[in-house]
């Protein structure tokens with residue numbers, strides 16, 4: 001009977017930061033390639049605002065995991081769906097849904113290690129880390145859209161981000177027009193949601209559109225817009241210092257909960273990969289190099305405390321230790337990076353580079 005049941009589907013966009021935790025979880029948990037359908041939602045074109053997607057996730061965010069539910073009480077099997085609408089709940093679900101004994105252990109013989117914290121104390125550390133990574137002060141998407149300190153930076157930023165914002169504005173304008181002309185029918189709540197998203201998109205475009213204009217040629221309003229944008233961007237990046245300090249303090253090391261990978265590591269890997277890429281780090285860099293680039297990028301002489309033994313970190317991560325007697329110290333985030341980037345899951349999800 002279970003063959004008749006439709007598969008679960010992960011709606012995702014490959015370079016979205018919060019799609020990485022579920023993609024990492026699929027690898028870490030040993031799901032077979034055919035156990036779940038991957039469905040691309042091109043958020044760079046605003047496909048996430050389509051009414052069909054909003055029915056799955058009214059916040060219009062990726063990832064969403066749609067899971068078939070089976071009711072076997074009556075003579076007919078009734079199939080319904082449940083949509084899990086955020087990365088935290090999705091990785092928890094993926095973790096619980098595959099164990100060596102589970103029914104989904106069908107197409108893959110890979111081990112299915114538990115990623116959930118094993119004790120109440122670990123659970124508290126895990127929740128604290130995940131909540132911090134998903135807090136507004138740490139928002140990796142806002143940091144991406146505001147990754148500029150100067151007018152020069154802004155020119156480069158607009159060149160890469162503007163096309164996406166233009167496409168989103170066009171998608172939203174089209175949906176609003178179709179609704180106005182009764183070509184589609186949506187609730188007032190959805191219409192208002194599209195309006196809010198359009199205004200937010202236009203706010204970025206107002207600044208990106210003028211990015212090529214030298215400061216002295218901007219009119220007073222445009223100059224003020226740019227000043228406010230650069231000030232907000234500087235503030236957003238300044239807040240990251242506190243987030244990094246807190247993370248570096250709360251990690252047990254090298255992984256969030258010590259020597260075993262767990263749910264919090266999937267979120268941390270995704271978040272750190274984004275921040276490292278925004279700071280000019282690459283896959284080829286080691287932990288100390290990427291964290292050095294990140295420290296320099298957040299600026300103001302910011303550094304993280306180096307209180308973790310490099311030899312101990314490598315031993316706990318199962319990596320080769322060249323000099324067990326070495327007193328060399330690194331920060332915990334650097335040790336995390338060195339450990340996580342060697343994992344097959346990370347190598348697969350970031351095979352085309354950090355994002």
Ligand SMILES: N[C@@H](CCC(=O)N[C@@H](CS)C(=O)NCC(=O)O)C(=O)O
Pocket residue numbers: 016017018019043048060061062063085086087088134141
């Ligand atoms: N809390 C959500 C956040 C998801 C999220 O912000 N997704 C971004 C991509 S990483 C998105 O879909 N943005 C599209 C939009 O907001 O229009 C989660 O963890 O899944």
